[in-house]
Amino acid sequence: MAAPGTATSLPASGRRERTGWYFYDWANSAFQTTVITVFLGPFLTTVTEIAAGCPLGTDDCTGRVHPLGITVAAGSFYPYVVSLSVLLTVFVLPIMGAVADRAPRKKPLLAAAAFTGAAATIGMAFVTGDRYWLGGLLFLIANISFGAAIVVYNSFLPLLAAPDDRDKVSSRGWAIGYLGGGLLLAANLVAVMLLSVDGDDQRTLDLARFCIVSAGVWWAVFTLVPLRRLREHPSAAATTERGNVLTDGFTQLGHTIRGIRAYPLTLFFLLAYLVYNDGIQTVITLASQYGTEELDLGQSTLIITILIVQFLAFGGALLLGALATRIGARRTVLLSLVLWLVVVVAAFWLPAGQPVPFMLLGALIGVVLGGSQALSRSMFSQLIPAGKEGEYYGFYEISDRGTSWLGPLLFGLIFQLTDSYRIGIVSLVVFFVAGGILLALVPLRRAITAAGNTPPRLL
Known part of the structure; x- marks a missing residue:
């Protein structure tokens, strides 16, 4: 109880x-x-x-x-x-x-x-x-x-x-x-x-x-x-x-870590999410640096583009949510990862000094951003044992709201070795490819059942 x-x-x-x-x-x-x-x-x-x-x-x-x-x-x-x-x-x-x-x-x-x-x-x-x-x-x-x-x-x-x-x-x-x-x-x-x-x-x-x-x-x-x-x-x-609240917090954290190992398929999904979301957050975090340093765009162009992303993310979430009711959440997220691949490859070819192509790419990011995150969160909710939502979402939040680290590290290393922001941005394809493969390999229906939940009709 x-x-x-x-x-x-x-x-x-x-x-x-x-x-x-x-x-x-x-x-x-x-x-x-x-x-x-x-x-x-x-x-x-x-x-x-x-x-x-x-x-x-x-x-x-x-x-x-x-x-x-x-x-x-x-x-x-x-x-x-x-x-x-x-x-x-x-x-x-x-x-x-x-x-x-x-x-x-x-x-x-x-x-x-x-x-x-x-x-x-x-x-x-x-x-x-x-x-x-x-x-x-x-x-x-x-x-x-x-x-x-x-x-x-x-x-x-x-x-x-x-x-x-x-x-x-x-x-x-x-x-x-x-x-x-x-x-x-x-x-x-x-x-x-x-x-x-x-x-x-x-x-x-x-x-x-x-x-x-x-x-x-x-x-x-x-x-x-x-x-x-x-x-x-x-x-x-x-x-x-x-x-002591602090020492009790560490003790509770130990209990949570030991308990989550009882659900390896949930951890498998979480790993897939951490990988592809790291790529998503890296694109968001470093887009302005790329636009300024590589594409020679002004601050006003960057801000307008981010505003486009902000407001289109709502519509994108609704659009991909509606698509998920027809083909399932996982297929929709995998489709969004394909679109993210298009984003980073297109970013490599963007012409310098031209704001319109950058803004159009920002519009595409806005469309896929909201849906990628909203559907990932809803899928993860299916994999959490009843009564454990807070503890499990604590780990989920590690890769949310800009908390990526592997992507910026790879980007920084690539730039240091090549002095090229373009090679740095296109190197992020590895996160979307690897994350998509991991997500496709998760036996989602079996994972939901193992967590004690009833799978939805479409996955």
């Missing part, structure tokens, strides 16, 4: 509290869109190139920097930092989830993670001159805090919605997040277009810096809404246990 306060209980929450929960997605999506997807890659790469001795505005910089005595190509520094931040996040997310499950108060954990990440983002205002190392350090702190806050935020969902309402509540959160991130990005687009001056590379760099800072301010200010409206819902474990 489930203990009181678990996912199977009917939560006592109202519209005010749910609205507060939605607003954290509104708050943090600015970091995902404005910082990670658009501005930080080109900004930090430019600062690193300055530190490597390349004058501002230099094309094809081949200089090197030496963080901690390690020789790194200027163009590889940002992908390496992304990879390192995600590698660290992989260890933090499961621990944070276990601690949040056993903490009597979740809101202080959410506040600590969110405000730490927002403060690190605002600190990018001090990344001037050749301070690439400061930018890398602040991004490490911000991205790890972002992931930790998401884990705590997601842990509120079972406490705010009964099982039949959870899809609706979760979808509203995603929708409001897309809207919030898109609105700030649109405002930044207007600022860049009105304030930038042709040929003034320093002004462009300063505008990018303060667009990044604006995301930190947005994140911090709107986090106050969920902190005010959410109520504490201590779990049975949190109210009965009197041990």
Whole structure:
């Protein structure tokens, strides 16, 4: 039997509290869109190139920097930092989830993670001159805090919605997040277009810096809404246990890891998802750097493209969802991976200095992005033993919302060896091919039955 306060209980929450929960997605999506997807890659790469001795505005910089005595190509520094931040996040997310499950108060954990990440983002205002190392350090702190806050935020969902309402509540959160991130990005687009001056590379760099800072301010200010409206819902474990929350969290994590091995086919699917989603997240994370450094596109083009992706992701999710009702979720996801292959191969051939082909490719990304993620999440829900949703989705979140690390690592290594962003981007085909093969090999119907669930008519 489930203990009181678990996912199977009917939560006592109202519209005010749910609205507060939605607003954290509104708050943090600015970091995902404005910082990670658009501005930080080109900004930090430019600062690193300055530190490597390349004058501002230099094309094809081949200089090197030496963080901690390690020789790194200027163009590889940002992908390496992304990879390192995600590698660290992989260890933090499961621990944070276990601690949040056993903490009597979740809101202080959410506040600590969110405000730490927002403060690190605002600190990018001090990344001037050749301070690439400061930018890398602040991004490490911000991205790890972002992931930790998401884990705590997601842990509120079972406490705010009964099982039949959870899809609706979760979808509203995603929708409001897309809207919030898109609105700030649109405002930044207007600022860049009105304030930038042709040929003034320093002004462009300063505008990018303060667009990044604006995301930190947005994140911090709107986090106050969920902190005010959410109520504490201590779990049975949190109210009965009197041990140390941190050590108990590690103990619970050990129990979860040992228990998940009893479902090897679920792990097999999770492996497939981690591989192909790593490729998806890498394309999203490094698209702006590729557009700026290789295709010589301006910030306004990048922002418009990301806005196209943001809004088409909704339609794409609906389109692929409708297709899944006809051919099944797995076949639809496999089809989307074929389209992702088209994306990275087409990116290799994109002409430099021409924004329209880049925007058209962004439109294709928008169509496949929402459906790939939504259908993957729904398939995984079929493979989770009843009552274990929170623990299993804690591991699932490791490769969600930009937390890829193998892709940026491969991209950075390829660039360091070849000095070619084009070869780096096309190398990502390995993730979609390998992930698609692994997904096709999962005996999905048998995996669902093994988890104690009834398979749907179409898979």
